[in-house]
Amino acid sequence: MSADIIGCIITCxxxxxxxxxxxxxxxxxxxxxxxxxxxxxxxxxxxxxVGCGGSLAYMIHQQYIIDRxxxxxxxxxNSNEFIHRNPKAFGKDSxxxxxxxxxxxxETVAAATFARQKGALTVAYTYAENSALWNAAEYPVLxxxxxxxxxxxxxxxxxxxxIFGFLQAMYPSSVxxxxxxxxxxxxxxxxxxxxxxAEKAVQWGSTYKRSPLIYTMGSGPVYGxxxxxxxxxxxxxxxxxxxxxxxxxxxxGPFEITDYDVPFLLFKTVxxxxxxxxxxxxxxxxxxxxxxxxxxxxxxxxxxxxxxxTYFAAPIFGAVTRVYAxxxxxxxxxxxxVRRYMWKMQY
Amino acid sequence: MSADIIGCIITCxxxxxxxxxxxxxxxxxxxxxxxxxxxxxxxxxxxxxVGCGGSLAYMIHQQYIIDRxxxxxxxxxNSNEFIHRNPKAFGKDSxxxxxxxxxxxxETVAAATFARQKGALTVAYTYAENSALWNAAEYPVLxxxxxxxxxxxxxxxxxxxxIFGFLQAMYPSSVxxxxxxxxxxxxxxxxxxxxxxAEKAVQWGSTYKRSPLIYTMGSGPVYGxxxxxxxxxxxxxxxxxxxxxxxxxxxxGPFEITDYDVPFLLFKTVxxxxxxxxxxxxxxxxxxxxxxxxxxxxxxxxxxxxxxxTYFAAPIFGAVTRVYAxxxxxxxxxxxxVRRYMWKMQY
Numbered sequence: 001m002s003a004d005i006i007g008c009i010i011t012c013x014x015x016x017x018x019x020x021x022x023x024x025x026x027x028x029x030x031x032x033x034x035x036x037x038x039x040x041x042x043x044x045x046x047x048x049x050v051g052c053g054g055s056l057a058y059m060i061h062q063q064y065i066i067d068r069x070x071x072x073x074x075x076x077x078n079s080n081e082f083i084h085r086n087p088k089a090f091g092k093d094s095x096x097x098x099x100x101x102x103x104x105x106x107e108t109v110a111a112a113t114f115a116r117q118k119g120a121l122t123v124a125y126t127y128a129e130n131s132a133l134w135n136a137a138e139y140p141v142l143x144x145x146x147x148x149x150x151x152x153x154x155x156x157x158x159x160x161x162x163i164f165g166f167l168q169a170m171y172p173s174s175v176x177x178x179x180x181x182x183x184x185x186x187x188x189x190x191x192x193x194x195x196x197x198a199e200k201a202v203q204w205g206s207t208y209k210r211s212p213l214i215y216t217m218g219s220g221p222v223y224g225x226x227x228x229x230x231x232x233x234x235x236x237x238x239x240x241x242x243x244x245x246x247x248x249x250x251x252x253g254p255f256e257i258t259d260y261d262v263p264f265l266l267f268k269t270v271x272x273x274x275x276x277x278x279x280x281x282x283x284x285x286x287x288x289x290x291x292x293x294x295x296x297x298x299x300x301x302x303x304x305x306x307x308x309x310t311y312f313a314a315p316i317f318g319a320v321t322r323v324y325a326x327x328x329x330x331x332x333x334x335x336x337x338v339r340r341y342m343w344k345m346q347y
Numbered sequence: 348m349s350a351d352i353i354g355c356i357i358t359c360x361x362x363x364x365x366x367x368x369x370x371x372x373x374x375x376x377x378x379x380x381x382x383x384x385x386x387x388x389x390x391x392x393x394x395x396x397v398g399c400g401g402s403l404a405y406m407i408h409q410q411y412i413i414d415r416x417x418x419x420x421x422x423x424x425n426s427n428e429f430i431h432r433n434p435k436a437f438g439k440d441s442x443x444x445x446x447x448x449x450x451x452x453x454e455t456v457a458a459a460t461f462a463r464q465k466g467a468l469t470v471a472y473t474y475a476e477n478s479a480l481w482n483a484a485e486y487p488v489l490x491x492x493x494x495x496x497x498x499x500x501x502x503x504x505x506x507x508x509x510i511f512g513f514l515q516a517m518y519p520s521s522v523x524x525x526x527x528x529x530x531x532x533x534x535x536x537x538x539x540x541x542x543x544x545a546e547k548a549v550q551w552g553s554t555y556k557r558s559p560l561i562y563t564m565g566s567g568p569v570y571g572x573x574x575x576x577x578x579x580x581x582x583x584x585x586x587x588x589x590x591x592x593x594x595x596x597x598x599x600g601p602f603e604i605t606d607y608d609v610p611f612l613l614f615k616t617v618x619x620x621x622x623x624x625x626x627x628x629x630x631x632x633x634x635x636x637x638x639x640x641x642x643x644x645x646x647x648x649x650x651x652x653x654x655x656x657t658y659f660a661a662p663i664f665g666a667v668t669r670v671y672a673x674x675x676x677x678x679x680x681x682x683x684x685v686r687r688y689m690w691k692m693q694y
Contacts, residue, residue, distance in 0.1 A: 053600045251400075252578070
């Protein structure tokens, strides 16, 4: 191989690396823009949102936005279920949106590989450049992470920017333009609302520190946050029993478990499905003394127009309820970082 | 109004009644056939499976069959979520499959009304002729119920006959013909398997009679049965805390709750998603002494060909695990029919 060719390969590699660097706003933009263009150019026949656990939960409001704004069929599926189910409509005209924070979740990496083998277009959110998922997906979308980073470049900001960027590319509208603009202010919205709910979170953490079980409830785009709080924050990080009850399903089974001492944490959203949450809250409060509501109507929405709040509620719930979990952890002397199985063994 | 016209109306009404009578096999056939023809003639652009609680849970394996056998986009949605979410792709080319046992579930009746207003084709399973849902849906499908009835005409048989009848009408195949034929033998399959698992059910009911919480697990077409067992049998009918954990999601949060004394009831299916259940079982058994598996590989499948078992597993699980619930109820002195809120008040 000539020195020229080797030099070219090295230069190309450096360019690729530079274009995917961390902590450089311009690179985030470029990578995201490339993924959006590719997804919009495909004009996907259908969209599969694929991931595991918290990464899966965070797909639920993205799918909700697609469901409300487009006629493109879309689904949320656990990575391993997706591979084994192998839906017949899934193929080369499909868009698959994947996510793994570390980029190492084996089932999600396998799902990306499976999707590429089937000729689908793969977009994957991860904070880890050059991770297995980064390499497996055709269009990895890099997001930032850590205390000094800005929510605009976080998973939550990046996912909203991908979804609204895709919508804007497919069906240009001032609404989507506004939605993208609004994400620039997410960090301030998170910080303000975390502060606004801080005292309530302290109270909640102290009140429920001895509860062996806490149910969560939610609906519509916010069901994913109730699910994430139940399986990641409570079961995984606190070893507290939990289940995420869909507010509409509550009356068809789960409500019979309600009693004066059964704790519920309701993620009461704004927008289309709020009536479901209101109804569940009214009933639960009649028979349980332990109902806590985090109400999106109390959020400081800052510059988010009313019509868009339904789509932005989920990430704000995520930021606010994290404080509730932190307070529970503090009161229980059980840090959120503690695990007994995860990352500690093969499974 | 002349006597002739009144007479005609009465005759028409009687004919309509006769054509939709209960306990008459020919009428079941006729009603079902009409619904299948209408659904197939529509060549639906998409299918929404809509219901609440147990009726919703029973849609999950029907959607799975559609997902594996056709390219028609399909979804499972709680009735109230469906109405409020109002997906953009939902409209006059949509097929909506609804279910309410009593035909009175207000949200499901409202969903049928909403769907008809949008011009969609509505098919509704119910055992109650002339119920609100029966009247709200364009094509009600009547099913039988009670100790003397045959599973062929039960909800489980009728739903499978509708799905495979629809598939056969859309894409004729000897496989679908066989599937329809096989449903005639469902009663014998249920009876045999209930007997086969009876002793294990007695043991399970006795062992877990004092458990305040029992988790269920499942995947693919059988996730709905794990969900139904958790929310209807345990939470609703036994006031036992529960959550249905998807076997693929188990490793991404819920598994951290596993400990030597945490009870799991795993619905281990056959077919595509069995590897997910096997993996969850292997891990759970390592750290909990309280894992019970109901394994579809142990079912007496009688005349169901191997390739179709994945689609028939859910209703057999339903029949078999009902015995588990009955045994738990017996041991706890808490009949499955007892409720504190359901049917007793407005909610």
